[in-house]
Amino acid sequence: MGLERAFADEPAFVPYLAAGDPNYEDSLAYVEALAEGGADVIELGLPFSEPIAEGKTIQDAIVRSLESGMTPDRFFEFVEDLDVDVPLVCMTYYNLIYQYGSEEGPRPFVEKAADVGIEGFVVPDLPAEEAGPLREACDEFGLDLVFIVAPTTRGERLERMMEQVSGYVYVQARLGVTGARDDVDDATEDSLARLSDWDVPKAVGFGIKTGDHAEEIVASGADGVIVGSALVDIVAEGYERGDPTGEIADELEQLARELKQGALRGAQNRPQPERT
Amino acid sequence: MGLERAFADEPAFVPYLAAGDPNYEDSLAYVEALAEGGADVIELGLPFSEPIAEGKTIQDAIVRSLESGMTPDRFFEFVEDLDVDVPLVCMTYYNLIYQYGSEEGPRPFVEKAADVGIEGFVVPDLPAEEAGPLREACDEFGLDLVFIVAPTTRGERLERMMEQVSGYVYVQARLGVTGARDDVDDATEDSLARLSDWDVPKAVGFGIKTGDHAEEIVASGADGVIVGSALVDIVAEGYERGDPTGEIADELEQLARELKQGALRGAQNRPQPERT
Amino acid sequence: MSTDDAHDPKFGEYGGQYVPEALMPAIEELADAYGRYVLENEDGFMDEFRERLADFGGRPTPLQYAEQLSARYDTDVYLKREDLLHGGAHKLNNALGQVLLAKYMGKERIIAETGAGQHGTATAMAAAHLDMPCEIYMGETDIARQRPNVFRMKINGAEVNPVTVGRGTLKEAISETMRDWATTVENTHYVIGSIVGPHPFPKMVRDFQAVISEEAREQAIEETGGLPDSVVACAGGGSNTMGAFAEFVGDSSVDLVAVEAGGSSLTVDEAKGVAPNSATLSTGDEGVLHGARTKLLQDSDGQIMESHSVSAGLDYAGVGPELAHLVDEGRVTPANVDDEAALEAFHRLSQDEGVIPALETAHAFGYLERVAGTATDGRAAEPRDEHHDELGDTVVVNVSGRGDKDLETVIEETSKRDLSIAPDMSILNRVGGGGI
């Protein structure tokens, strides 16, 4: 049922790229490379002009994508054009969802997303309190709605989120915004502990860069790892250097493989996971 | 007796130059040229750094003189070095008179001035109300104190001035500051009328430029004409052009002659002057 | 205001809390503090705030009768003189309130965004006054064109962090400050500069600014014996606007007019994503920006447009959700005044009343001229008859700030146009020297 299936058998590797970065054609190749590299779910960013939750790496990716002409409609085409066999999640900001189509509210966007094969959403500026209409539309069209749990999320808010989440929960590994970092934060373990009785997969993101990070995260109990900035960096650097698309795609595929392998290693070191 | 003698027989021509403009030596020659040209009294300016009563022409002369090193002591030397046979009046601002010498107040300055042969003072920023100490010193050393009567001076103030004035009275032909102008002001006749019962000679100044002006002024009842800016202009222009000193001196002498002649003509057209 | 306000994040459909999850605990903590300290005056917070506004800020500000304008428009025009507040604009009311609140909340660090630099300087002053470390985010483009305000912030001891993303203007600076906050919520308070952002900011900033209308309402009654017929204020985010309106909202006889920047034109360029104006209330549609649902300048996809105005402080693609709501309800009348009319109004107020307004403020006076001035550009106006419909017999205009910060812009923009009212500035070319 839905995105949960991607986490069922083994720890999932969930990469992120901004669709259309640095342009439509190359971006197709990059996303496909992630699938080749072993992605279990792919978070595809639909760029918004005011990405308040993103660090500099992803902001820059968003600017490149917007400048090469990405729009919601192009995004849907992009999804249709993608040749991958991995569940896709659309990551974007609420205003783009809200404005789409002639009718007010999120329904037209969700309908169209379902139509092209999107299976779920991550909307960083949509907290559970404001998510009612989107949750409804997702239910109507059978899509998942992923929420982000921050290190500071506790109590009532956590419960409200638990009621609405589906697919997986995005566990934010540290305070702040997206961006690859060199260490793994203690906050992760705390968060996983707080969520231990949730029956939805827990994917940890924010700052994961290497296979070893991924291993460590999964070892501490995560059902999956979300990796964005480290991959976007490869796109950005290749673009800066003017590398051929194929080379960049290879690099992405290689890092994807490393991350997936790390996650798998982590699962083996896990302190007695109770499988259901 | 004092400066009055210069007005006794015929209308007096009273030219002004800033001592030391544009330098000590040339200035000696220029002042001497005025004497040659027929000056009856010469007003010699001792330059002060804040000449609030002067127009641009004389301000500039003062700057040239100060820059070439003029000081009160140099001024007294200048007077001693002058080879003229005409009564000299020192025109300056009160602070220089007040500061001179070791003792406070105007006495040392007046003593020294008397010593070098100065016969009187014009002090544009010293109204009759503040003139007590200077008047006393002048009396002690036998010098005249000339006051300026403005077109706006009337009533009590006029009387206070009449009590203190000696030598001649300087009738300001118009409101404003010194500077050569092209017309003769009605204010002159009014002022002369107000002063008709004073028994001190009335010299009219401010803006007189040509022999015809001088003639007109004297014809309307003045006992003399005071001419400053028109003469300073000759010095300034010659200096700018780099003309030889002799040439400039000749020009000054020539204008002096014209002015003196004008004054004399004016006396002939006078409506029945009552001679005493 | 009621304590319910602390827990109700909405104004009709507008408002809300559209922020990253990491910020939610911070804005919940803030909403709680807002309820306790601001609404319930816990620990005497509001007393201390009002006292500091008086002693440090210079409140009350006068309500001045404007003789020349009153004659010109045949209507009694009163100026609410927020330009006399410390720092030169209404911005300090809010900045001082928030920095003090942060202190009560035990925060140890202040961050803020700024566009024109007015909110940044107000925050830097308040932080210096209350001995709090302070960092201000400011777009690189704005840093280059608002240097005096950058100097002032630095001189008050604040750090100024240049934002290099995008166009390097206000929009980007807000996003960047939110990012800092998302990393530092535990010890840091984000002082937002207008009635925008997620709840509780729009209500809290309004309450801090409401002192404007509290005073103005009392002063008007005292000086004129009754309520004014209308209150006019410029609107960027809308904080001076709601500050000037708040206490009059319940007075149904008082017309409230929010004057936005008409820029150079009301027509947008969808292809480029550029609006040559900032007339959000008149031309924007509903959407979500910087944490709130409100009216926005956006393209048909929902991407935020670049707004434009000769006055940097009005140059924002959003507007406070409460204003959006009051406009929809018909309680507030939106209006807009273009760059040229604002410049003219700037010169008129300066020459006729001896008050040099901020360019933002000048828009409010441009509105007076439009509805009550003459068609000709002569200075001795023949007032039109209909204007009493628009302004009534007594109008209060909020002078949200002083124009010292705008001198260079005004001179440059004036020189591009043929405004008969503009003074001859050629002396500045005749006598040499550097920039301002």
Added chain:
Amino acid sequence: MSTDDAHDPKFGEYGGQYVPEALMPAIEELADAYGRYVLENEDGFMDEFRERLADFGGRPTPLQYAEQLSARYDTDVYLKREDLLHGGAHKLNNALGQVLLAKYMGKERIIAETGAGQHGTATAMAAAHLDMPCEIYMGETDIARQRPNVFRMKINGAEVNPVTVGRGTLKEAISETMRDWATTVENTHYVIGSIVGPHPFPKMVRDFQAVISEEAREQAIEETGGLPDSVVACAGGGSNTMGAFAEFVGDSSVDLVAVEAGGSSLTVDEAKGVAPNSATLSTGDEGVLHGARTKLLQDSDGQIMESHSVSAGLDYAGVGPELAHLVDEGRVTPANVDDEAALEAFHRLSQDEGVIPALETAHAFGYLERVAGTATDGRAAEPRDEHHDELGDTVVVNVSGRGDKDLETVIEETSKRDLSIAPDMSILNRVGGGGI
């Protein structure tokens, strides 16, 4: 003040009316008007003046307790906030008074001199407010270095007449304005900018500025329960100074300290006629300048020297005759603070209290630091013991103006020195852009 004041041109030996004869009728007329309108409130002049000062000017200004400085100096420091007056300095008190008086006298035109431009802007504002044509004389050098103030005057509709004589600074501008007045006395009023010039200016300007100490005295009693032990003000011509002192002169328990510009050194260069300071009260001698006998910076011949200070508004070779008299009498203590200490005090007040003072004003705070600060330059001061002798337990400092006008100078002068307190301004180099 008594009506005798109108007819007594002297303060002991100082004061008087040393002006060209052509001006005498004008200053007699003015002395008469001063007696009737100012001293006797004829036609309600003073009532209207006070009302306009409140509504247009923003009076009363607060007396603010300065928390950080009080802790630093272990003395209660209160700030009299004249920087909050419309225009940003105490200058408006006087300018508004004189322009209004000119109106009562039936004059039709206003002229004034200005150096730093503060008095010029205040006069231009007052003239615009009262609908009087206005011309300001300003030295060419000052026009080039005080451009923002030139802009403000022009924007308020005043003409600015460049003075090209001499060094083109304040001294020359005063002389030039006197020349204009000598030509136009009949319909023109000359608004002098400080307590200088011939009688009745020194008394009249003092009376217009005395509102500072009237308020401060009442506020101090209200806030502290008694009189302050000392009042400290900077002194150029001395108008903010006498304004801050006037009502305390009769309170013998209150020490009055006038702080002049020590410039770069107190040693004069007689040969060049240059004083690298403006410390007239401490180092000048008696003489006659601009219509009054007073203390002056002059060489042994009596030629006026060029004065120098980092703050243009203190850069004047004379001082008000009343201050000279009160210093001779021992009632006022003269002090001086050099450029560097003034700059430090500027930064200290800005960072510690969130009030950016004018550079003139900063001199008064430099005095506090000298007599009550520490020898080290650390910010957490260990107060010295002796300071209570100098300041007492409560000191009022007059914040004569705000520092916005001085930003460029401060940055330039700070960069020449090694001041540990100065903020790092390198952001302004990193991020490009033109002048201020």
